[in-house]
Amino acid sequence: MSEPTHIRRVDQRPLREAISTRGRSIIPGLTKDDLIKYFFGGNAWISMVVLGLIMLSLFSQSIGLNPFAGFFGQDYRNQLAYRQSGLEFVDIIKKQAADLDDLGQYLSAARLQELKRLLAQGKNQGKTEDQSLADANAVLAPFDEYAGKLSGFGDGLGDIISNLGDTAKSTKTALKTLEDRKAEKQLYLSVGKKDLADKVTYQEVDLVAAVQPLKAALPSIHDASAKLASDLTNFIAQPPPSVDENMKDHLAGFNSRAQALITAIPDYQKQLDNWDPTVPLPWYAGVTDFFFNIKWQTASSWQNYYGIWPLLIGSMLISIVALAIAVPLGVGAGVYINQIATPWEQNLVKPAIEFISAIPSVVLGFFGVAVLGESLRQLSRWGFLPEFSERLNVMTAGVLLAFMAVPTIFTLTEDAINNVPRSFKEASYALGANRLQTIWRIILPAALSGVISAVLLGFGRVIGETMVVLLCAGNRIAIPPMSDGLMILFQPVHTMTGIIAQELGEAENGSIEWRALFMVGLLLFLISLVINFMAQRVVQKYKISIG
Amino acid sequence: MKKILTLTLATALSICSVQADSTLVIKGSDTLGAKLVPQLAEAYKASHPGVSFSIAAEGSTTGIAAIIDGTADIGMASRRAFDTEVSAAGANGRTLKPTIVAYDGIAVIVNSANSVSALNKKQIEGIFTGTIKDWSEVGGKPGAISIYTRNTSSGTYSDFAKMAMGGNNYAETAQKMAGNEEIASEVGKNSAGVGYVGMAYLNASGVKSVAVNGVKPTISTVQNHSYPLSRSTFYYTNGPATGEAASFLAFTISPAGQKIVQAVGFAPLK
Numbered sequence: 073m074s075e076p077t078h079i080r081r082v083d084q085r086p087l088r089e090a091i092s093t094r095g096r097s098i099i100p101g102l103t104k105d106d107l108i109k110y111f112f113g114g115n116a117w118i119s120m121v122v123l124g125l126i127m128l129s130l131f132s133q134s135i136g137l138n139p140f141a142g143f144f145g146q147d148y149r150n151q152l153a154y155r156q157s158g159l160e161f162v163d164i165i166k167k168q169a170a171d172l173d174d175l176g177q178y179l180s181a182a183r184l185q186e187l188k189r190l191l192a193q194g195k196n197q198g199k200t201e202d203q204s205l206a207d208a209n210a211v212l213a214p215f216d217e218y219a220g221k222l223s224g225f226g227d228g229l230g231d232i233i234s235n236l237g238d239t240a241k242s243t244k245t246a247l248k249t250l251e252d253r254k255a256e257k258q259l260y261l262s263v264g265k266k267d268l269a270d271k272v273t274y275q276e277v278d279l280v281a282a283v284q285p286l287k288a289a290l291p292s293i294h295d296a297s298a299k300l301a302s303d304l305t306n307f308i309a310q311p312p313p314s315v316d317e318n319m320k321d322h323l324a325g326f327n328s329r330a331q332a333l334i335t336a337i338p339d340y341q342k343q344l345d346n347w348d349p350t351v352p353l354p355w356y357a358g359v360t361d362f363f364f365n366i367k368w369q370t371a372s373s374w375q376n377y378y379g380i381w382p383l384l385i386g387s388m389l390i391s392i393v394a395l396a397i398a399v400p401l402g403v404g405a406g407v408y409i410n411q412i413a414t415p416w417e418q419n420l421v422k423p424a425i426e427f428i429s430a431i432p433s434v435v436l437g438f439f440g441v442a443v444l445g446e447s448l449r450q451l452s453r454w455g456f457l458p459e460f461s462e463r464l465n466v467m468t469a470g471v472l473l474a475f476m477a478v479p480t481i482f483t484l485t486e487d488a489i490n491n492v493p494r495s496f497k498e499a500s501y502a503l504g505a506n507r508l509q510t511i512w513r514i515i516l517p518a519a520l521s522g523v524i525s526a527v528l529l530g531f532g533r534v535i536g537e538t539m540v541v542l543l544c545a546g547n548r549i550a551i552p553p554m555s556d557g558l559m560i561l562f563q564p565v566h567t568m569t570g571i572i573a574q575e576l577g578e579a580e581n582g583s584i585e586w587r588a589l590f591m592v593g594l595l596l597f598l599i600s601l602v603i604n605f606m607a608q609r610v611v612q613k614y615k616i617s618i619g
Numbered sequence: 620m621k622k623i624l625t626l627t628l629a630t631a632l633s634i635c636s637v638q639a640d641s642t643l644v645i646k647g648s649d650t651l652g653a654k655l656v657p658q659l660a661e662a663y664k665a666s667h668p669g670v671s672f673s674i675a676a677e678g679s680t681t682g683i684a685a686i687i688d689g690t691a692d693i694g695m696a697s698r699r700a701f702d703t704e705v706s707a708a709g710a711n712g713r714t715l716k717p718t719i720v721a722y723d724g725i726a727v728i729v730n731s732a733n734s735v736s737a738l739n740k741k742q743i744e745g746i747f748t749g750t751i752k753d754w755s756e757v758g759g760k761p762g763a764i765s766i767y768t769r770n771t772s773s774g775t776y777s778d779f780a781k782m783a784m785g786g787n788n789y790a791e792t793a794q795k796m797a798g799n800e801e802i803a804s805e806v807g808k809n810s811a812g813v814g815y816v817g818m819a820y821l822n823a824s825g826v827k828s829v830a831v832n833g834v835k836p837t838i839s840t841v842q843n844h845s846y847p848l849s850r851s852t853f854y855y856t857n858g859p860a861t862g863e864a865a866s867f868l869a870f871t872i873s874p875a876g877q878k879i880v881q882a883v884g885f886a887p888l889k
Contacts, residue, residue: 180756263710372780550792574795578773
C-alpha cells in the first residue's frame with residue numbers, strides 16, 4: 073500500500089469549482105456554468121411553455137375560462153332561445169309538412185324509375201334522346217297531374233308554418249338583440265366609455281306574450297291537419313286512370329306510407345297541445361348538442377346546430393381509407409428496404425420515399441382536384457370502380473393522404489426493424505430458418521411495437537392534414553348514409569380540419585360559430601395527443617430487451 | 620390559393636415599389652377582392668404613381684373586422700355590417716361607414732350540357748333545399764342533382780339563402796366550396812351540377828346561367844333589380860374616407876372606375 077500521490081496545484085480551489093468557473097461571470101450571482109445550464113434548459117422548457125399557451129388559448133376560445141360565456145354557455149342560450157321563441161313548436165308542424173314532402177319524393181322517385189324505363193324503351197326503338205324524353209314525359213302526363221295534386225295538400229299547413237315561423241323568428245331575433253345589447257353595454261363599460269354605455273338601452277322580451285300567437289293558432293293547425301288527412305284519404309282512393317303494372321306496385325307502396333302519415337297526424341297534434349316553452353333545458357344541453365347531435369348546421373336563419381359527428385365521421389373515413397392504403401405500402405417498403413433490398417436499391421428508394429414528405433400538401437391538393445378526382449371518375453365510367461357521381465370524395469382525399477402518410481410509416485418502420493438485435497436474426501438462421509421465415513416469424517414480431525407506433529403516428533399525420541382534405545374531400549357536411557354500404561367511400565364529406573380552415577377566417581370573433589370551430593380544434597388536439605401518447609406507450613411497453 | 624396568391628402578389632408588389640409614398644390596405648369580400656378591386660387598383664396606380672396596394676380577399680367578415688381593428692383603410696363587403704359589428708367598432712372608437720360601389724347579380728349556373736335553361740324561384744328553392752333531387756323533376760334529363768354552395772360563413776351563402784330560398788336551410792348534400800371559381804369549375808366538370816356565382820364568373824368554361832323567373836342575369840336586369848337575385852356591394856371605411864382611401868373610393872365610383880366595374884362583370888351604379 074503506497075501513499076496516495078498528492079498533486080500540487082497552483083489553483084487552490086477545489087477541483088470541481090476550478091473546472092466549472094473558469095473566467096468571470098457576466099451576470100453577478102450566476103456562474104457561467106449556470107448560464108449554460110439555463111440556456112439549454114430554457115430551450116427545452118420554452119416548447120413546454122408554448123404548448124401550454126396553445127392549450128390555454130384553445131381552451132379559453134372554446135369552452136372558455138368562464139364556461140357561461142364560452143361555447144357551452146352560448147349554445148345553451150342558443151337552444152333556450154329555440155324553445156322560448158317557439159321555433160320548437162313550429163318545427164313540430166314542419167315535421168308534418170316534411171312527412172308530406174317525403175311522400176311527394178316517393179312519387180318523384182317512382183316517376184324517375186318509370187322515366188328511365190321509358191327512355192331505355194325509346195332507345196331500343198331507335199328514337200333520339202330528346203324525342204324519347206318528350207314521348208316519355210307525354211306518357212307520364214296523367215301521372216304528373218295526379219302527383220301534382222299532392223303538393224297542394226300542404227298549402228294550409230305551409231301558410232301556418234310561414235306565419236308562425238315569422239313570429240317565432242322575430243322573437244328569436246329580439247332575444248338575440250337583447251343579448252347583443254347586454255354584451256355591448258358590457259363592452260363599453262369594460263373599455264371605460266360610460267357615456268356610451270348609458271346610451272345603450274334594452275327591454276326584456278315578454279316571453280309569455282311572444283308565444284301567445286302560437287298557442288292561439290292551435291285550432292287552425294288542427295283544422296289544417298284534419299284537412300290534410302281527409303285530402304290524403306281521398307287521394308289514395310282515386311289512383312290515376314291509366315297505370316301499368318310497375319306503377320301499381322309503386323302506388324301500393326305509396327298508399328301504405330300515406331296511411332302511416334294519416335295515423336301519425338293525431339300524435340303530432342298531441343305534441344303540439346302539450347308543448348310548453350317554459351320547460352327548462354338541462355344544464356348540459358350545450359354539451360349534448362356538441363357530442364351527440366348528428367347535425368352541424370351554421371349560418372341558418374332558423375336554428376343552428378353544432379354536432380361534431382358529420383365532421384368526425386368524415387375525418388375518420390378519410391383516415392381509414394388512407395391508412396388502409398398507406399400501412400401495407402409503408403410497412404412493406406420498410407421491411408423490403410431494410411432486409412431484402414440490395415444496397416443499390418436502398419440508396420435509390422429510401423431517399424425517394426423520404427422525399428415525398430417534402431412535397432407541399434397544397435401541391436398534392438391541386439393534383440387531386442386537377443387529375444386524381446377526374447381519373448377516379450373515369451375509372452368508374454370504365455367499370456373498374458363502382459359508379460359514383462362526385463369526383464371530390466373520401467376516396468380522392470384518402471388516396472392522396474395515403475401518399476403523404478407513407479414516408480412517416482416507412483421511416484419509422486425501418487427504424488423499428490433496425491432496432492431488432494442482430495442476435496435474433498443470427499439465431500434464427502442458425503436454427504435453419506430461411507430469410508422469409510426469419511422476417512415473418514422473428515423480425516416483424518420483434519419490431520411489432522415499433523411498427524404499431526409507426527402506424528399510429530401515420531394516423532396522426534393523416535387526421536391533422538388540412539389542405540388536401542379541404543380541396544379534395546368535397547366538403548359536404550352530412551353523415552354519409554350507412555345504407556350505401558361501401559359506396560360511402562365515394563361520397564363527399566367534410567372534415568374537422570377542413571371546416572376550421574374554411575370557416576374561421578370569416579367567422580365573427582367571439583361568436584358562437586367562432587367558438588364552435590375552436591371546440592373542433594380542441595377535440596382535434598386531444599385526438600392527436602391521445603394518438604401520440606399511445607404510440608409512445610406501445611413502444612415503451614413492448615420494447616424487447618437486448619440479450 | 621387565389622387568396623394566398625393575391626397576398627403574395629400584393630406583398631411582392633409592395634416590396635418592388637420601395638419608393639412608394641403610401642400603401643392602401645384593402646381587405647374583405649372574395650366577391651369584390653378577387654377580380655374587381657385588383658383591376659381598379661391597377662388602373663388607379665397608372666394615374667397615381669407612388670401609391671401601392673395590399674389587397675387580401677378573405678371574406679366580408681374579415682373586411683369589416685379590419686375596419687373595426689383599424690388594420691385596413693378600406694373593407695370590402697358583399698353584405699351590410701351586423702349590429703354587433705357596429706357596436707364593436709363603437710367600442711374601439713371607430714364608426715363603420717358603407718358606400719355602395721357596384722351591384723352584383725348572383726347567377727344560378729348549371730353545366731352547359733344541361734338541357735334546363737330556366738327555373739322559377741320555387742324550383743330553385745326546391746333544388747337548393749333538397750326537396751327536388753333529380754333534374755327530371757324540373758324538365759331535364761334524369762340525373763341526381765349535385766349542389767355546390769359557398770362556405771357557410773360567406774356573405775354570399777347567407778344572401779342566397781335569403782334571396783332565393785325563402786330563408787330555408789340548404790340541403791345537407793350541398794358541397795361547400797371555398798370560392799366562386801371553385802364552384803364554377805366543379806359545375807363545369809359535373810353534368811348534373813348546380814351552383815351559384817357572382818355574375819363576374821359567368822364566362823368560366825362549361826357553365827351557363829339559367830333564367831330566374833324568366834329573367835337572365837345581365838347588367839341591365841341587375842341594375843333595374845328585375846333580376847330577382849341582385850344585391851349591392853360595399854366599401855366600408857372608418858367614418859368618411861380620408862386621404863388616399865377617399866381618392867380611391869372616388870375613383871371607384873367615378874365613370875372611369877365604373878367602366879372597369881362593368882368590364883369585370885358587375886353592374887355599375889346608375
